[in-house]
Amino acid sequence: MTVFSVVVYSMLGVGSLLAAGRLALGPSLLDRVVATDTLLVIITAGLAVYAALERDPTIVPVLVVVSLLAFVGSVAVARYVGGMLMRSTDDDSEETGLGPAGAGQSPPRSGEASS
Amino acid sequence: MNDFDSVPDWIAAGLLLVGAFLCLTAGLGVLRFPDVLARMHAGTKPQVMGVLLIMIGGAIRLTGWSATWMLLLVAAFQLITAPVNAHMVSRIAYRRRHVRRDLLVVDELVDAPRGAELRAGQEGMRGDQPADAPTGDETEPEVSEDEDVPGDDAGEQEAAADEPTRGPRG
Numbered sequence: 001m002t003v004f005s006v007v008v009y010s011m012l013g014v015g016s017l018l019a020a021g022r023l024a025l026g027p028s029l030l031d032r033v034v035a036t037d038t039l040l041v042i043i044t045a046g047l048a049v050y051a052a053l054e055r056d057p058t059i060v061p062v063l064v065v066v067s068l069l070a071f072v073g074s075v076a077v078a079r080y081v082g083g084m085l086m087r088s089t090d091d092d093s094e095e096t097g098l099g100p101a102g103a104g105q106s107p108p109r110s111g112e113a114s115s
Numbered sequence: 116m117n118d119f120d121s122v123p124d125w126i127a128a129g130l131l132l133v134g135a136f137l138c139l140t141a142g143l144g145v146l147r148f149p150d151v152l153a154r155m156h157a158g159t160k161p162q163v164m165g166v167l168l169i170m171i172g173g174a175i176r177l178t179g180w181s182a183t184w185m186l187l188l189v190a191a192f193q194l195i196t197a198p199v200n201a202h203m204v205s206r207i208a209y210r211r212r213h214v215r216r217d218l219l220v221v222d223e224l225v226d227a228p229r230g231a232e233l234r235a236g237q238e239g240m241r242g243d244q245p246a247d248a249p250t251g252d253e254t255e256p257e258v259s260e261d262e263d264v265p266g267d268d269a270g271e272q273e274a275a276a277d278e279p280t281r282g283p284r285g
Binding site for chain 1: 193199
């Protein structure tokens with residue numbers, strides 16, 4: 001059954017490498033949030049596969065912790081980006097890379113700058 | 116190392132294999148798809164189905180009720196939190212205009228005025244957009260993104276990097 005475990009682990013490894021690639025070159029913060037979420041889910045799946053193949057139930061509480069952390073982390077970053085939405089101007093949106101996708105092609109409305 | 120010698124073990128092996136394949140698919144889709152919503156569509160596949168299959172496979176393989184209940188807890192937690200997570204990330208993505216609107220089939224929020232401006236009695240901005248988002252030519256807001264090859268990540272990143280510098284400032 002080593003062939004089976006090699007196949008399963010290589011699928012999980014390639015999937016996590018691809019998600020890590022998107023995490024590295026994602027153009028915006030939300031792409032990185034989605035990539036981090038996918039990466040943590042794949043890590044959870046890998047730990048569960050290890051626990052199932054080795055019949056090792058001591059890994060199982062780690063699964064609960066990792067899935068909780070995935071949810072809390074992505075919701076926290078999403079709320080953080082949503083809070084930046086209310087106060088951000090064009091200048092710091094350049095710095096954080098969080099500018100709107102069509103930024104720079106159309107001038108902002110003149111009445112909107114008085115926030 | 117492994118002992119697969121009965122029928123439930125082979126069923127568990129099949130479930131683990133399908134779950135791992137879903138994880139591979141998710142990584143591929145997250146890397147290849149063009150915008151945030153499509154990447155979420157790809158990335159949420161192992162979040163529900165893959166984790167569910169792998170947890171069932173693990174519950175078959177592992178003996179003892181405590182491990183089974185904990186795996187069931189993880190599966191139920193994924194089922195509960197995945198819609199919440201997807202809702203929040205996609206809402207912020209739409210408001211920050213990380214959505215490629217030229218790829219959308221239906222955009223029901225185009226004509227919806229924002230709530231704050233309705234309360235203020237003003238004419239609403241188009242769509243569920245932030246108040247500080249640059250508005251202007253709404254009919255063709257993302258001209259340069261149309262030229263991107265959807266899988267060309269480096270070009271997309273460079274386009275996002277040099278877009279704010281050449282635009283007019285208000």
